[in-house]
Amino acid sequence: MAFLQMILPFLLCTFLIPAYLTEESSAQKWNYCVVGAGPSGLQMGFFLERAGRNYVIFEKANMSGSFFNTYPRHRKLISINKRHTGKTNKEFNMRHDWNSLLSDDESLLMKHYSKEFFPDADTYVKYLNDYTTKLGLNVQYNTEISDIARHEPPNLSGQYFTMQDQHGNGYQCRVMVISTGMHKPNIPTFQGQEYTEGYEDMSLDRDDFEGKSVLILGRGNSAFETADHIIGSTNVIHVMGRSRVKMAWETHYVGDLRAINNGLLDTYQLKSLDGLLEADMVELSLVKRSDGRLQLIPQDGDLTIADKLVIDNFALRHPYDKVIRCLGFTFDFSIFENSTAPQPGSKKRTKKYPFVKANYEAAGIRGMFFAGTNTHSIDFKKSAGGFIHGFRYTTRVLHHLLEWRYHSVPWPSIRLPMMELLDRVVRRLNEASGLYQMFYVLSDVILLHKDTMEFEYLEEFPTLMLPWLQKASGHNHTEVLVLIMEYGKNFSGAGKDVFRSDRAVGEPEDAHLSNFLHPVIYHYKTIPTLEEMNGRSKHETIPKPDSIHHFVEDFLTDWTAPTSHILVFRRFLESVMGTDMRYFFDQQCFQLALTHTELPLSCQHYWENGQGLPATQTMLDSTAHMTWF
Structure with a gap:
């Protein structure tokens, strides 16, 4: 009996440990593993922290929000920082604050960090790291996660995920939340692609473009941001994409071209040498001439005489000094083992994203969820889910879904x-x-x-x-x-x-x-x-x-x-x-009670319970004709 009393606490503790954490392993274990300490990862961390959940946020860099240390390359964000709305309502003001994350700390609003309507990206890095520190989020830096794999062994009562870092350290989690963002440059294959420079590593020194002719491949904000940066130094800038330019004010999609970046449209339409055109690079070849300049020619052109090739009235017949790729980013699928890798988006335009269900869970991979830009396949070109002022809310939605699914906490109501x-x-x-x-x-x-x-x-x-x-x-x-x-x-x-x-x-x-x-x-x-x-x-x-x-x-x-x-x-x-939902004063309710078999709802709820509102005669006279009251 004494022996049983001695081991009983140990047995109880063993039974209370989730089965997926009892597997013999040297791996560090958590209930929730969040990969990526960008805005969405930190937002998820805030909700997990406040709920008292067992979690960790893995970040490969030595700081939060490291993406913004590099991007946007020309350092001006296009997310608005509207500091004044004329109102003091905090919830309303968040409609016009596109940078702040959700928290319970009033100091963690972007308006306290910058007075600029479009803040500098370096300021946002500081904001995100202050957010991490002030809220006490559990971020493990310098940890690059790979080999994420899902396991569902028959001898355990639930699935779990394993992964390792760049040093071979192992980790084990019950639930995965992938918030790595879209950071892998999109580099399509076409003839002559090796002669191009990428938005990710192009020079930011305007002197490097002095007197140069530049072709920019792309049709989004990074392409036009680049054009605006160098437009005062170049001979000519041509911006080429596969489809027509889409203005955000036309589509009401904030990912389309924003006015802050569209200066080249003026120089194009007002015939100041710069231009905008539609073509697909797979139908063209980029060749290097003997003088080092770059020439675009149709695929059926004679590449052996590229230096002398003349195509009458071909829009791209003049050579360029630089060709810059500004073709956006894709999700990095390489962090998963093959058996656990999520499928790409099901449509042509969403293939760069993982295929995510309406509950932000990877299709076919139970227990793996996505947060932030990674989830944009759900509302691509429809809403703001790919941007901070959108995914801060969808991340909260994901947290509510997880709370009910894993902890039986109903949706707040x-x-x-x-x-x-x-x-x-x-x-x-x-x-x-x-x-x-x-x-x-x-x-x-x-x-x-x-x-x-x-x-x-x-x-x-x-x-x-x-x-x-x-x-x-x-x-x-x-x-x-x-x-x-x-x-x-x-x-x-x-x-x-x-x-x-x-x-x-x-x-x-x-x-x-x-x-x-x-x-x-x-x-x-x-x-x-x-x-x-x-x-x-x-x-x-x-x-x-x-x-x-x-x-x-x-x-x-x-x-x-x-x-x-x-x-x-x-x-x-x-x-x-099926009922009258007008408000009535006590005197009106009394009169109605004398003449009607059923009182209006407000009389039932307030007057009958002694919670009604008596009115002066002046008030009664002034409201007698107001059917909206």
Whole structure:
């Protein structure tokens, strides 16, 4: 008996250790391994730290955010730092702060680090390292992870992942979160590619381009950023891509060409020698002439006489001194063992990303999740998930999903009386930053409990996961409202005239024709099924609802107008709930009680419980005609 008492504590501790951590191994073990201490890795670290989870963040460099030590090469970020909005609401102000990560430390806002609207990248490196230090995140630096492999041995009660660093040290984790970003330069194969320079290692000294003719391959912000940097030194700059230029103000996608980088469009259209053209390098050859200059010729050209080749009126017939690749970045798949490597994106435009499901888990690899730019295949060219002001929210979403899946912590929610629904929704659509930046992708889901006349509010749930609401959040319900921010169906796109005179509407009856970002409420008596979600048309954000309400677009993005916004929304809610949702004073409730068999909801909730609001005669007289009150 004494022996049993002596070993009992040891036995209990053994049984409490997760099975995947009991395998005999010298590997260091954690529940969560986050690979990469860039913005998304640090953001995930913050949530894991605050939840008290067992985790580590591996970083190959000796600092956080090392990517920004090099990129953007010309050091100016294109993420806006709007320090003043005229409002003190912190959540609203995050709509216009594209650099700060989410935290509970008010000092960790980018406005305290830079007064520049487009901050310097070096400042952002300092910000990220302060974020790491002040929040006490567990980052293991100088650790380059490779050989990530998934194991599911039959003698253990769960899977785990193993990996090693550059020194051969082993690590073991239950859950992987890959937040390495997109840092591998995209270098396509074409004839003469060896004569090009890359954006990743090009000279930043403008004197090296003095009097030179330069061809830039690419059509994105890095290409035009490079052109803007050297435009005052060169003879001529030509920017070539496979497709037409896409302006961010046309597409409403922040990854397309931004105005801060588009100076070359002026010198092209105003005929100041620089130019923009469309061609595919696989149909051309880049050859070096005897004088060291570089010549582009069609694939069927005679390369043996390149120095003398003349093609009448060929747009690229003049030679160049430098050809610079600015073709973006791809995900580095080499950190995985072959058996565990995720598949690339399923579409041509998303092949540079890993194939990620709506819950940010690698397709076919249970327990491996992605955070940050790595997840952009989900909303590529649709929303801001590839950028800091977008993925700070999707990383929080991922954390909520992990909390429910591995720790049985339901999605955060609040349950309130139905009379507070209108105020709650109006507040969210006017201040919520996650909905505003991750339009289409994240939505507020409102569970309608008509039996108790209450609602339950879930913020920023992944829209595509509506069919899995119960499984992913721990909340089980049928009838819901879904709040999403949307642009007009035919307003965004390359070449669209977004400045036309009739670009906006203002009347509530035309709300469904709104073009600019505006709130849309979907009502479902039954949550959409997976088949319905997969069967929606390309113009549908989510499947056809039982009813829908558009808030008319607003020039000030302020949806609080008593008639144009509040009144029509209240009437929509009344049609959904089948009850009067106006507020009444105590005297009005008393009069209604004398003449009606059923009181309005506000009278039931407040007046009958002694929580009503009495009114003066002046107040009653002034509100008698206000149907919106």
